[in-house]
Amino acid sequence: MGGKAPRQMIASVHQRMRFAKRKATLNSSSQPSQARGRTARRSSRSRSRSRSPVYSDEEDAKVIEYDVTYESSFYAHYFATEEVPKPKTDLFVPSISNASTIDPLNVSEKENWIGVSFASKFDGEGMTKIGRPNLNLVLVLDVSSSMNWGFLGDQLSKHKIEVCKTCILKLLTQLRPDDTFGLVIFNTASTVIQPLTKWSDTKVDELKTKINRLRASGGTVITTGIESANKMIQTVEESNDSANRIWFFTDMEVCTTDGQSFTNLIQKNSREAVFSTISGVGMDLESSIIERISKTAGCNYSNVRSSGGFEDYVENEFNYSVTPIAFSVSINITSKNHSFKSGFGTPELRHVKDGDKSCSLSTVFPSRQNENGETRSGILLFRANSKDGKPMKFRVSWDDVNGVVHEQTMETTFKEATKDEMKDEGEDESVYSVSGIRKAILLVRFTDFTLQYIKCRQMTSSVANLKKFEEVRKAYPKFVNYFKREMIVLKDPGLGTEYSHLIDDATADDIPVDELTKQEKFALEDMKIIKKPPPSSSSSSTSSAPMGQDQEDATTCCVCLTNAKNILLRPCRHVCLCDECAPKVQKCPLCSEVITKRTKVYL
Template sequence: MGIRDNRKSEVLDVTAEGEYTWDEAVEGEQISEGTRVTLTGEFVTQHTTRNASVVASRISIRIDEDTLVDVMLTPCDFEERFDLVTGAQYTVTGKVATSPTALPRHESSCPDCGGALRQRGVVDSTEGLATAVTSLNVGDHFVVCDEIHRVARDLNEKTDDWIPRERQSRPIPSGRYLCVDCGSDVSDYDLTREHGGEPMLEMDACAAPASESLGLSVGGSRDATNFRENIHEGYVPQPDALAYEGLFYDYRFPTTESEHTEDALFTPTFERASARNPVTGEREVYLSVGLDSSLSSSEFERPPLDVVAVLDTSGSMSSPFDEYYYDSTGTRREVEDEEKSNDTKMEAAAASLCALTEQLAPDDQLGVVLFDSRAHVAKPLRDVQSTDMDAIRGHIRDVRAGGGTNMGEGFDAAHQMLAEMEPDREQRIVFMTDAMPNTGTTRSNQLVDLVADAASEGTHTTFVGMGLDENAELASDLSAVRGANHYFVHSASEFERRLGEEFDYMVSPLVFDLSLSVDTEGYEVDGAYGVPNADIEDGRVLDVTTLFPSPTSNGESRGGVILVRLHRTNSEEPSVELDLSWDEGEGVTRGTRVAVDVPSGKHFDGSGIRKAVVLSRYGRVLREWASWARSVSAADQTGIVDDWVGARTTRNEHERGSVPIRISNSYAAVFRDLRAHIVSESTEIDDETLSREVEVLDSLLAHTEEERRSQ
């Protein structure tokens, strides 16, 4: 391939109605490196990077139904743009450029340092631009902007604004060479003189770089379905799939008239319990905080909603919903075409997203981001009443899975779309994923920071987990952030039913930053249940980032309780005081302090705390068993270990492998005692709903019997 002189002075008009489309112009060599072009199209999204004092942004312009063009606002000419409006039409003028990773490479090395050489291009004409382009994952060819102007557009009629994934075409290379190691500028003449003959060019692939009084419930997990479903399918669940707040939310707890008559969103109530644990034999003391509200369901009305759905379309989403993408050895499970289930994670996610769109009001706004190795804005934010929603749901069902999992870029694209919305509207990202990132930002703390930073700006997140192998630990960390919550999709129809009951509640956090301090003499805090990632500081303080409204019926609400377990430390006269404070928004902070008389002997103030106690005991046993079973998965029950090291796999810390159920004789005995305890308590409080946990224990005990017979 020869080198072409692409220094041109004319401006080529590239619009949806112009002589050429973008891809046709590139592929047909009408435009190439350095060509000045004018694009007219719809602004979709903006990504910004900061390096030292330099600010650079990548914006995406939709110029026709099939084509998205990346446009760089260079560090020298632009600050971060806050005036760009998603869905509005803009005219962009600038030069065609090529990404540093896609510029042609020379087979020779740098004469100065021996480093690799690449074609010098437009990205090298502005200081910091090449670094910014790499950081922002810009496509192979893009436009370096000189001018950008908004164009008026009529948005009155309903619009199908779905944007298919962009097609990538390669520009024609030109120019000098740049050493990627030392930065030396090397000419064709230098290389010819050094090595002799005509320069040879190689094209490198570009790296592919989600009315009764209302009850309240804490954020975080909203069910324990993933845990139960793993056991049903014969797998050991991840311990974090049994989050206590999710387990509690699966049950209803009685609401209690509060002694506080002030008009507060949150009116806490308190109950006590003391009883011997039949599994451990130890006497335990519990205190519960009931999460009630003075707000009635008839008074509750959620604000207008700006929601961006982020849909994971990575390769793991193509796997069957009820199986693991990686087996117990960490090897990817390849499924033959004739064995593939019709119910994949991708299909369940698409059906669930379609169900979610049915819950939106006419003045709500919806956007959609698809992500695999790279994020793609498939639908800009637009109000529902002017959008052809049937067409959008059809596009969603047509989405196919493949590629890596770049959760960070998917989240960032959604956050950018919501950054400039009106402050009196609720802003929420609904992230639908199996939470197994392997590209881009993959560290858990970095992903948590992304969600927390967005929450600090008023954008909250709902995570919707897909598949038995969903990374429950990462989902637990992310949903513990202020304003966040997490649902697991067992089936699209079940999720649709829950959306019909709870959608307005799941997107409307009411109370923030609840702090619970337990001041004790003679006791210490030994555990806390019903709170995401409970972190007890010095055994005293418990922080809850968010309280959501909870569905209430016949004097009961879902998940409306926090439970604290106390341990007696001495025989002197004990005392316990609870101190609570919380934020109700708009500068309103409230609090209360109560003294608690700890009961002696067997005692329960009510059925609510009694149910919470039995569920906390169940949760402790099952989480401990799941941790044990996963830790010994490499050994059989005789202690003999298979230590053969096979081929190295690419599975990272977030990609979960399956672990077949195993149960020791000691755990089988504990399960029998726990089962008897739950059956007894269910009778005492006249609550048959606890039978679902009895069924889980029966399933585990059935595995024990099968193992015994097989031996």
């Protein structure tokens, strides 16, 4: 994948790192669950149980799945990488930001941070104004029987094959007259539905009819799909200078050897300038597959776990996902007394070690932007070592789309924050060069803390583990206060989801947190993170429940205005639809949040 963090991580685009699969199932084992791929699990006891971080064999425990990774945290948010956004005229523009902070849970520990951002003329509205380069696109659709399942955690979701067909139809609207498009389906064998054809010559209505008739059945051999796509790409004439890409819609229910052969072919194609995008529909791609795709030039991936999220992604991010802007990006520290400690924001930075002076990305893609000019997943973050007060110097090099090598040197200077500069406990004089890096640091600390808490809840029972668990519980209120303060300073309602989950978990595990002050209530109400109390109600004037937890006043569905509302929408948590209307609606009627999960409730 590479680039501005996990730009294609739809797992959290629409769950917005929401841990949206908080599915409760009963489990009588005290053994920790096995974390697979990008998911960590923690056991959460019934509130009436003891406070042990593990359970006895006789106890029932709710197993709650969390989707929390540094990549998903970043991809769920937009970042300001410069104080005043400026239109870009270049294809690829690297920039550096820095911060010097004090750890909110250990005020004696100072930390230095580096943010690396890549801007492009194709970012945001630039893609619409300039228009992406022409494309030879072959879409490969998995029609094996497992595609007849719904999305895990969404009780009312359509089957994956039906969602994929809808998304293909949305993708077709993104094609331009000079693009070429082909469609292949596969289970244990492959079938060409549409040969690679210039879009202006395509009989679109006939193609749509063929797509709507597709059904899923049989086993899965994904290698047959990519082999048919390769044959199709080979028919492209030499005079056609459009970019070549194969896009896979698949749940990757494949055997190990088939998966290895598949990724080998993707890497071989990349060397021949045939790039791939993989959308893992309804489940996580294996971490080994993610790792290999991330390091393969021109390729990217997505984990898709909701129908609404997938449709929104295809409709709004297709053009960014098929337009690489830089290859073989290398970030090098050239100053003597500086180095990296760790990196966050893309799988390619997972291997950054303490003392490293360089890292690399295979590919960078442009990004979507919000109305404030902030860039989705627009920053890579590094903990840094700085042994003196001198400027930290960098050399960034990259290949453009034509293979021409470019290089840019930059430097930045830390302003050290000290313990003496702290205003009071829990609040410090940390220094941030831009707000984007402040937000990124907050999300890394949130992810660190959440993963630590999950780990403690999974530990086997022992005196040492109980002590560690109690230490984390004791730190919990302090971390909540830190997160709340930063969220208010940043004035970012998007952080409300993470804040809500901190409060939810504290409530579930009987962890006391500080009541909101009057000023904090006003701030969170203005940001719509908590609801403003009704003007006529005094009993609810001190409510600090996260937005969406309260029931709506009306008892009937806001769509049909007939049936009783009985569907809880995630992530917004509004209850405003009946079970007949809910499957037909992709965005919450009250707040327009993309729906990732629908759960029937009894009011």
